[in-house]
Amino acid sequence: MELLRQLCQIHAPSGNEVLMKEFLLSYVQEHQDTWKTKPQIIHGEGFQDCLLLVFGKPRTVIFAHMDSIGFMVRYGRQLIRIGGPELMTGYELVGEDSQGKISCTLVVDEEERDLHYDFEREIDRGTELVFKPDFRETDETVQCCYLDNRLGVWNVLQVAETLEDGIIAFGCWEETGGGSVGYLAKYMHETYGVTQALISDITWVTEGVHAGQGVVISLRDSLIPRRSFVQKIIRLAQEAGIPHQVEVESAGGSDGKELHYGNIPWDWCFVGAPEDNVHSPEEIVHKSDIYAMVELYNLLMVEL
Amino acid sequence: MELLRQLCQIHAPSGNEVLMKEFLLSYVQEHQDTWKTKPQIIHGEGFQDCLLLVFGKPRTVIFAHMDSIGFMVRYGRQLIRIGGPELMTGYELVGEDSQGKISCTLVVDEEERDLHYDFEREIDRGTELVFKPDFRETDETVQCCYLDNRLGVWNVLQVAETLEDGIIAFGCWEETGGGSVGYLAKYMHETYGVTQALISDITWVTEGVHAGQGVVISLRDSLIPRRSFVQKIIRLAQEAGIPHQVEVESAGGSDGKELHYGNIPWDWCFVGAPEDNVHSPEEIVHKSDIYAMVELYNLLMVEL
Amino acid sequence: MELLRQLCQIHAPSGNEVLMKEFLLSYVQEHQDTWKTKPQIIHGEGFQDCLLLVFGKPRTVIFAHMDSIGFMVRYGRQLIRIGGPELMTGYELVGEDSQGKISCTLVVDEEERDLHYDFEREIDRGTELVFKPDFRETDETVQCCYLDNRLGVWNVLQVAETLEDGIIAFGCWEETGGGSVGYLAKYMHETYGVTQALISDITWVTEGVHAGQGVVISLRDSLIPRRSFVQKIIRLAQEAGIPHQVEVESAGGSDGKELHYGNIPWDWCFVGAPEDNVHSPEEIVHKSDIYAMVELYNLLMVEL
Numbered sequence: 001m002e003l004l005r006q007l008c009q010i011h012a013p014s015g016n017e018v019l020m021k022e023f024l025l026s027y028v029q030e031h032q033d034t035w036k037t038k039p040q041i042i043h044g045e046g047f048q049d050c051l052l053l054v055f056g057k058p059r060t061v062i063f064a065h066m067d068s069i070g071f072m073v074r075y076g077r078q079l080i081r082i083g084g085p086e087l088m089t090g091y092e093l094v095g096e097d098s099q100g101k102i103s104c105t106l107v108v109d110e111e112e113r114d115l116h117y118d119f120e121r122e123i124d125r126g127t128e129l130v131f132k133p134d135f136r137e138t139d140e141t142v143q144c145c146y147l148d149n150r151l152g153v154w155n156v157l158q159v160a161e162t163l164e165d166g167i168i169a170f171g172c173w174e175e176t177g178g179g180s181v182g183y184l185a186k187y188m189h190e191t192y193g194v195t196q197a198l199i200s201d202i203t204w205v206t207e208g209v210h211a212g213q214g215v216v217i218s219l220r221d222s223l224i225p226r227r228s229f230v231q232k233i234i235r236l237a238q239e240a241g242i243p244h245q246v247e248v249e250s251a252g253g254s255d256g257k258e259l260h261y262g263n264i265p266w267d268w269c270f271v272g273a274p275e276d277n278v279h280s281p282e283e284i285v286h287k288s289d290i291y292a293m294v295e296l297y298n299l300l301m302v303e304l
Numbered sequence: 305m306e307l308l309r310q311l312c313q314i315h316a317p318s319g320n321e322v323l324m325k326e327f328l329l330s331y332v333q334e335h336q337d338t339w340k341t342k343p344q345i346i347h348g349e350g351f352q353d354c355l356l357l358v359f360g361k362p363r364t365v366i367f368a369h370m371d372s373i374g375f376m377v378r379y380g381r382q383l384i385r386i387g388g389p390e391l392m393t394g395y396e397l398v399g400e401d402s403q404g405k406i407s408c409t410l411v412v413d414e415e416e417r418d419l420h421y422d423f424e425r426e427i428d429r430g431t432e433l434v435f436k437p438d439f440r441e442t443d444e445t446v447q448c449c450y451l452d453n454r455l456g457v458w459n460v461l462q463v464a465e466t467l468e469d470g471i472i473a474f475g476c477w478e479e480t481g482g483g484s485v486g487y488l489a490k491y492m493h494e495t496y497g498v499t500q501a502l503i504s505d506i507t508w509v510t511e512g513v514h515a516g517q518g519v520v521i522s523l524r525d526s527l528i529p530r531r532s533f534v535q536k537i538i539r540l541a542q543e544a545g546i547p548h549q550v551e552v553e554s555a556g557g558s559d560g561k562e563l564h565y566g567n568i569p570w571d572w573c574f575v576g577a578p579e580d581n582v583h584s585p586e587e588i589v590h591k592s593d594i595y596a597m598v599e600l601y602n603l604l605m606v607e608l
Numbered sequence: 609m610e611l612l613r614q615l616c617q618i619h620a621p622s623g624n625e626v627l628m629k630e631f632l633l634s635y636v637q638e639h640q641d642t643w644k645t646k647p648q649i650i651h652g653e654g655f656q657d658c659l660l661l662v663f664g665k666p667r668t669v670i671f672a673h674m675d676s677i678g679f680m681v682r683y684g685r686q687l688i689r690i691g692g693p694e695l696m697t698g699y700e701l702v703g704e705d706s707q708g709k710i711s712c713t714l715v716v717d718e719e720e721r722d723l724h725y726d727f728e729r730e731i732d733r734g735t736e737l738v739f740k741p742d743f744r745e746t747d748e749t750v751q752c753c754y755l756d757n758r759l760g761v762w763n764v765l766q767v768a769e770t771l772e773d774g775i776i777a778f779g780c781w782e783e784t785g786g787g788s789v790g791y792l793a794k795y796m797h798e799t800y801g802v803t804q805a806l807i808s809d810i811t812w813v814t815e816g817v818h819a820g821q822g823v824v825i826s827l828r829d830s831l832i833p834r835r836s837f838v839q840k841i842i843r844l845a846q847e848a849g850i851p852h853q854v855e856v857e858s859a860g861g862s863d864g865k866e867l868h869y870g871n872i873p874w875d876w877c878f879v880g881a882p883e884d885n886v887h888s889p890e891e892i893v894h895k896s897d898i899y900a901m902v903e904l905y906n907l908l909m910v911e912l
Binding site for chain 1: 353380386480481565
Binding site: 262 | 832873
């Protein structure tokens, strides 16, 4: 899990994913010779800070968002949120401004209305701060901030090793909505005719979804994808005997939302491991669910 | 109204409209020879569970959504909503899971926070349940669950009989948002150059919109369509002496919302009969408003 | 500021921008011969009530919305809002219906739930009412309703005088969302390949943004544009010594939202003067901020 540990260290809050993109680009260039199929690498002009890997003749796209939640310095010592981070006084935050590296702590007032930082000096307006990563691994679990979605990114890098036909799309802005899935989807649909999408992301442990009981296939969250497509995925997981759990929620969303609201007839489904302590520095995931996630993706990219 | 009664029986909650699409496809294939113009029937790959009927040289599209609200089994005996159904303990719900047909009742806790079903056994996670249809007809009214939007569908099937130029678009997911209007709009705009749209759907009886006083032309709901287009429709209704009412609301939405937020310069307008007991098993509509709705659509498809 | 005064008089609530478009069209036709570059004027079929001015070989688009907030007559003497106007009993409203010109006052009940008008007769259902303009100018400030966004429109008309390469896009529906930015963006991107956008609009004086301290460059509002693009704009303003302030907010939105959620890889940034008494008849802006706004736009259209 050394690769996952490295991924969790990278500063890439929504809107500023450039360092993550550069890391992934280097990783792919370094490792692609050992992969079963060498992908076409698409990035640069017209793709902002996104990255696409196109393998063979794609039928299905996997979306894995690169960005993380965090905080931004407002005025004075105020902070505002990037996405929806968990709030607790004392959380350690890191970043950098014109005066150098920053390691400070979060201060939350009682009603969670005002957020501040505690630091020896004032930080430049607009500076991004993210949770300080503390990667912990046991035989059974991994734990760190930003497993959502560095684990979704890690998953597709495993899948890439044997993938023959398919696209891996590394996108931006998932935690704040919009921004890149729209144009990535348009490009891939127009260039390759693909209309099947899997969302490689991390979901929540709930009263019906339990850590260690398999990868989650989501029948719905705030949106309902086309039922026949999700049922097909559930059937494939069942037939292959891959540990899985069906999620049925009325809230939450993912990159699938952007696909759903767009103007392309996507069949899409969220498939990912569940985590506890969501959007906090203590995000924790069972390894067996991670392995089931990779296994199911490997299967789906062949069978769909 | 036998056709309307049949339409109200069909299981088609948002995301699973396939049975409604198949019914409509059969109906069209059976009846099109008696229609003034035989439409081109478009469906299948690239259209998910949607269905388009293209008549002559279209200038205007009518959107009629096929899906209904309902419920989905979450974990244990919990239910979550599909769209925004009215909630009352005792409502009869029907569906089917791996163990067979289901007829159960809805249980709503006092604060409407938790929904459960009352049934002799546990129902499979993810099973869809819909209101049990009880179609009632008098000289003046029709009453059943899902008049929204089986009546909008029924309306366009009447209009189809004499339609010479136009498109009828049967879409999905209206009750939950997004999903199909985007790509249907894109296809129709690119293929036929159309930019005029009417939303064949059912609206609400309010303090300014009354049952039996005519078809509703909506000047606005949560969104405001281009005023000059709606004014033209109101003028045409006035000149033809078709009973109509102008709706001015600050809330609510329809398939028009998807058109409004998309990237095509649609002139769109909601035109439909008003109902009482919205989104309940007791939806009721005056027949005179239904006839005015058909009459106005027949006129608009010629005059716009 | 006579042109600004005229712009503030024009009736153009969201969805009914036709009078503003006609005014601008006349203005451009009258003045373009004195401009450094004569633009291509695009409007009419496929553009609803929008207007594009294309100068030379464009690299960047400026969006300036033409519509304003206001009110619409619901049923009886009720009013509903168009967009988010400030509410206070006694505000003077003007409009016109089938019986003639209207000058009435707003009545707000205590909980701001019900809005009515006070007038000698009943006004036609669906009639639009807007704040009565009272344009006031001092050496330091301008004040009137609808500086948001008549000042954004005024700004681009100044920029037009010396603009060599770029597009000015006058759009609709900004105050209510969607409607025109989507198709304007698509047309301009497909025709000219542009992916850089500036939002010429008015923002808010807050605890970190002060009247008279320069044009505002927004690092974020409810959405976060691509950081590298905004940082480039800030750097250009710094190097040129143009008075500017960096805004960091967690709420609010602009036409940038439509670009962000669309399917084109826009780099976008909100750049505009700040105002106090937002969305009221008393909107007030410092002239020095207005001049800094024009100066920065002139620079950015050359340098970006």
